[in-house]
Structures are given as C-alpha cells and as structure tokens.
Amino acid sequence: MRRPADTDFPKGLYMISDLIGENAEALLDDWLEAADRVSRARPELAHERRLQARSFIEQLGQSIDDDTRPEDVRSAPWSGVRETLDAIVDTHLDEGKAPADIAFFVMSIKRPLHRLLVMRGGEPDDMLRVIWRVDLIVDRLGLYTAEIQIRRKEQVIARQQEEILELSSPVVQVWDGVLAVPLIGTLDSYRTQQVTETILEAVVETRSEQVILDITGVPTVDTQVAHHLLKTVAALRLMGAEAIVSGIRPQIAQTMVHLGVDLGQVVTKARLSDALKLAFRRGGLLVSGGAAN
C-alpha cells in the first residue's frame, strides 16, 4: 500500500479554516472547559481569559488551512496567532502560572479540535492524518509559548543587570574637579565598558580632571581585571583626565605581584584618603590642618 506523503495534504478536504470559523463558540466553550480541568483561571481573570482565547481561535481560523505545515506557524501570515499567544502568556504570567500550565492551556485545544474534525467525518486514514497534522501545529504553538516566557525572563534579567550596574558603580563628585568611583564586584569586559562610559560622561558633565577609581570592593585583581582597569585609565587620559587607582588591599597587592600583573604607569594608592590627597595636590588644592597630614 502506498503511504501518502504527509506534505501533500489535499486542500479543501476538511476545510479546517471554515470548520473553526463556523464552530468558533462551541470550540471556545469546549476548550476553556478542558483548560479549566488542567488549571483554573482566577475568577476575576476568567473573562479576560475567555476574550483572549476567542481572539486566538479567530486568528487560528484565519491562518490555518488543510495544507498548513507545522513549521508555517513561524511564518509572517501567522503573526496574528503569535500575537494572541503573547497576550495569553502575559496574562498567565501575571497570574503566576507555572510554565507548563501555560503550554498545557494552549495544548488543551487539541481535543476540541479533534472532535470538530471527527464531526466532519471522512476516511479513517484521512482523519488520522488531519488529526496528526493539527496536533503537530498545536504542539508548535505550545512550544512557542515556552519561548515567549524565556524571552520575557531574559528581558527581566537584562533589566536587572542594568540596575545592578548602575547601583554598583556610583560616580561621586567629592570635590570640584575630583570624582571618586567605588568599584564593587567583579570587573568583566561588559561591566568595565559600562562603568567606563558612565565615568567618562561624568567627567564631561562635571569638568573633572581627577578621577579616583577605588577598587576596595573588587574581590580579586588578576591580569584580566588589570587589563580592564588599564583600559578605563587610558580612556580617561585620552579625554584629558587623570586617574588614580586606590583601595588596593595588601593581599591583593601580593596576588598582583605573584601573578605578574602590571598596572604600568597608573598611579596606585593603598587608601582612598591617599588618593584624595594626591588628587587635591594635582588639582592645586591645599590640604591643611589635621594630624594625618
């Protein structure tokens, strides 16, 4: 027996698009009932869920056809369906649903769709194929909801990273023309770039010529970190500002020497106060009084 290829499904045999369009309300009821069995929506959100499910069915009816292939769900004509899925995922996430629940919600439309197709009838072989086809499409849409969720999480992580960056390197103007930047946490290349940009902008804004980079909060200084520090210092110099690195703890100094880390011509000081004194002197300011002089 010749097994018909799965790709050449005859268009017009089931007319899935019309089938969904004509039975939209029944399908909706059937679907939400099935979905509620897996995971109920909060009562105040039930109406919202129904609206979103209805527009999903509408969009699905417009996009799907007998010869739709599963991979088509990523194509441009399916953008309407994907948008309704975006909205569905957002509502579920707001509700605090688990990732699996969201996928289950979408996939629970399978049984109602099967019933519609069975209602239409036909050769068992054709029916099996069309059901199989519809299943694959719905599976893809379920997977797509997982992707949206991952993307949403990534957006949250990216935003938090930005916030951490801003929080972890405040630029403080300690005196006219003197900036201090306490660096906290590990310096990687991305962070260094962000911090450098922030510092350079602050230099322009405050017209400061002296910049103290305090690395008390940097846990280790290896060749990589030193390299990043040197880059920041070089950029500062290009703009016409001078950098002083302070807050080098004895253990860190020791490790740096052991590792052969070379900070080149960068001026380094053990304590922030030493750096501050140097910055004042360079800026032509006189520090007087006090026993620590």
Place this chain on the structure above:
Amino acid sequence: MTPRIPILELEGALLVTVQVDLDDQLAVQLEEDLGAALARSSARGIIIDISGLELVDTFLSRILAQIASMSRVLGAEAVLVGMRPAVAVTLVELGMTLDGVSTALDIDRGIARLHALLAESP
C-alpha cells in the same frame, strides 16, 4: 578649492577647532598646514579641539599622534582637547591610546596644560 581646517594664532599658540568630520585628505592637509604654520610663526604650542568629532578612526588617530611628534621636533608642544567619551572608548578598544599626546578636557585647560608643558621643556 579644497576645504581646509582654519588655524588661528592666539597668544603664542595655534588653535585648531575641528567642527566637521575629518576625512583622510583633510587630516593630512591639516598636518601639513600645521607644520607650515609652526615653521612660519613664533607659536610654540598647538591646541587641537576635537570636541566636534564623533568619529575617529585609526588613520586619524595616527595623524594626531604624528602632529604631536612633529610639533615636538619643531620645538613646540601639542595638546589634544575635548575628546568625546565615545571616541575615547573606541580608540582604547582599537588599541590606539595615543601615549605620546598630551590631552585636556577643554580649550581652557588645554592652554593651562600647554603653558605647563612649555615651562618644563627647555
């Protein structure tokens, strides 16, 4: 006539304000003009204001370094002022740290820096 970057003489220094994006030809022309101006005048310093520059490539940064070296040969000093943060970051990423070139935040401080440099030099 090809466009040129104007060179102003001000209190014993040559002041160059770059307001347009320097293309290669314009940059080379500027280097030549500055050399000629230094030889002609009694100026002992050059201040190049690049605050208007949004783009500096390796070629241009090499020209700037050359201008600094050339002025030293001619018994003068050059100060590069007003580099934008984005330009500084790009140059560092390109590895062009312009080690031999003096820098300052703005023209005001550039002049002060120039005086300090000239006081040090013989």
